[in-house]
Amino acid sequence: MKCIKLCLIAVTTLMAVSCTSQKETTSLKDAYKDDFYIGTALSADQIEQKDKKEDSLIRKEFNAITAENIMKSMFTHPQKDKYDFTLSDKFVTYGEKNKMFIHGHTLIWHSQLAPWMEKIADSTEMEAFMRDHITTIVSKYKGRINSWDVVNEALNEDGTLRKSVFLNTLGEKYLVDAFKLAAKADPKAELYYNDYNIEEPAKRAGAIALIKKIKAEGGKVDGVGIQGHWRLQSPSIEEIEKSILEYSALGIKVAFTELDITVLPNPWDLKGADVNQNFEGSAKMNPYPKALPDSVQTQLAERYASIFKLFLKHKDKISRVTFWGVHDGQSWLNDWPIKGRTNYPLPFDKDLKHKPAYERILKLKETKE
Numbered sequence: 001m002k003c004i005k006l007c008l009i010a011v012t013t014l015m016a017v018s019c020t021s022q023k024e025t026t027s028l029k030d031a032y033k034d035d036f037y038i039g040t041a042l043s044a045d046q047i048e049q050k051d052k053k054e055d056s057l058i059r060k061e062f063n064a065i066t067a068e069n070i071m072k073s074m075f076t077h078p079q080k081d082k083y084d085f086t087l088s089d090k091f092v093t094y095g096e097k098n099k100m101f102i103h104g105h106t107l108i109w110h111s112q113l114a115p116w117m118e119k120i121a122d123s124t125e126m127e128a129f130m131r132d133h134i135t136t137i138v139s140k141y142k143g144r145i146n147s148w149d150v151v152n153e154a155l156n157e158d159g160t161l162r163k164s165v166f167l168n169t170l171g172e173k174y175l176v177d178a179f180k181l182a183a184k185a186d187p188k189a190e191l192y193y194n195d196y197n198i199e200e201p202a203k204r205a206g207a208i209a210l211i212k213k214i215k216a217e218g219g220k221v222d223g224v225g226i227q228g229h230w231r232l233q234s235p236s237i238e239e240i241e242k243s244i245l246e247y248s249a250l251g252i253k254v255a256f257t258e259l260d261i262t263v264l265p266n267p268w269d270l271k272g273a274d275v276n277q278n279f280e281g282s283a284k285m286n287p288y289p290k291a292l293p294d295s296v297q298t299q300l301a302e303r304y305a306s307i308f309k310l311f312l313k314h315k316d317k318i319s320r321v322t323f324w325g326v327h328d329g330q331s332w333l334n335d336w337p338i339k340g341r342t343n344y345p346l347p348f349d350k351d352l353k354h355k356p357a358y359e360r361i362l363k364l365k366e367t368k369e
Contacts, residue, residue: 028347028358029063031365035315037101039064039322041258043330047091054326057352064101064320066257067091068332071105072112077133080116085140092144101320103257104141106149106194107134108178110164118165126169130177138185147190149225149257150182151175155195159206175210179219190319194225194257199235199243211250223253223319229333230261230307232299237310244310248317256311258324260345261303262333263288263296286341297344301356304347308361327352 028038040062047070049055058065069075070087077083095102108130120126138148154175156162166174182191193214198207211221224247226240247254265285288296311318325331329350333343347358 026362027061028361029061031362032321033063035312036318037064037320037322038062039066039101039103039320040326041066041068041105041322041324042091042094042326043068044070044087046326046330047087047094049094053352057348058326059098062100064103064322065091065095066103066105066322068325069112072109073107073117073133074112074114076137077117078114083136088141092141096144101147102145103320103322104137104145104148105257106152107137107182108150108166108174109152110162110166111153113165120165120169123169126166126174127177130166130170130174131181134178134181135185138182138189142186143188145186145189147192147223148182149194150178150191152194153196154193155198155203155206155210157197157200157203159202159204159209161206161210172213176214176217176219179214179221183220190222190253191220192223192225192255192257193221194227196227196229196258198224198226199240201239204243204246208246208250211247211252215250221252223255224250225255225257227324228256228259229324230259230303231266232261232263232296232303237306240307241310241314244314244317248314253319254314254317255320255322256318257320257322259307259321260324260331260333261300263292263300263344264333264341266337285338288344289342292344297356300344301360304357305360305364308364312364323347 032038038061040058042058042065045051046054046058047067067088070091075084076088092102094100117129120129134150138145154162154164154167161167161172170177179191182189193207193211195203195207197203207224211224214221226243226247244254264287292300308321311321323346325346327348327350328334328344328346331343331345333345334341344355347355347361349355
């Protein structure tokens with residue numbers, strides 16, 4: 001009898017250890033492996049694997065990666081006759097080594113341009129630049145980078161085209177040209193138009209018209225990237241769902257490419273992600289310098305849960321969900337639109353620990369709530 005009791009205790013202990021081990025090894029990428037890719041944006045230090053704990057977390061939790069900054073034109077093409085692929089090579093190698101989906105960000109964008117690009121004044125010179133820039137970069141990583149943000153943030157909030165050096169020199173044709181050049185350089189890569197606030201009605205209508213125009217004129221558009229720089233109360237789940245449905249109706253994939261949720265007040269109820277906007281700070285605008293109150297932590301978790309519940313509802317239309325950063329300490333929202341604040345927009349805190357938001361995202365898969 002004593003032996004039976006001991007055996008039962010041993011079996012129970014093993015089961016408990018097994019359950020604990022299973023819970024510990026659960027990750028976002030494993031939980032959502034049958035739904036869509038779970039991605040993150042990597043900083044230069046993360047690409048170079050300078051922090052072993054961060055690197056371990058990245059490899060465990062994510063199966064898709066985007067370079068946060070190093071593939072933008074000011075870094076990859078700093079001078080007219082000079083490219084620098086040092087870090088982008090490491091980025092692509094990192095993704096291949098870890099069997100991750102690799103996304104290139106970004107080919108044509110009005111911001112973070114090398115200074116010489118901003119001085120391009122005529123159509124002939126701009127056409128030559130675009131042809132060389134896109135063809136060189138996309139060809140270099142042909143068959144290695146799975147998808148590209150070909151054009152980034154080309155729209156104003158009302159859905160009209162943003163006045164940029166590209167629009168000023170080439171007119172609307174630069175949009176079609178960019179997608180044609182990228183498709184020619186790597187026919188198998190998925191090509192995306194990426195922007196913020198394109199779940200808002202006016203800007204969404206502009207994005208839909210833009211994508212239709214590019215496709216009608218022979219450009220290859222495989223998907224739309226909705227950045228997802230959102231807030232605790234907005235945009236509404238209803239508007240996000242409308243966006244998924246309306247973009248999907250174009251016959252393209254929908255990706256959420258830069259997801260984070262600010263918990264801090266914004267000046268003038270600012271929306272979006274225009275990196276050139278900055279404002280003066282104050283104690284009122286930085287209410288949680290040391291830690292996030294439990295009540296706000298709960299709101300953040302509920303917000304993420306409602307968003308991922310919607311994503312699961314439409315998983316047949318969604319290709320990838322990428323968080324804009326690995327953890328809170330890395331987030332660009334600590335400095336935008338007011339420098340020096342402490343924000344808490346991601347599922348991992350600055351110490352790389354799971355937040356309640358992380359647990360709620362996982363719970364959706366465990367309980368199918």
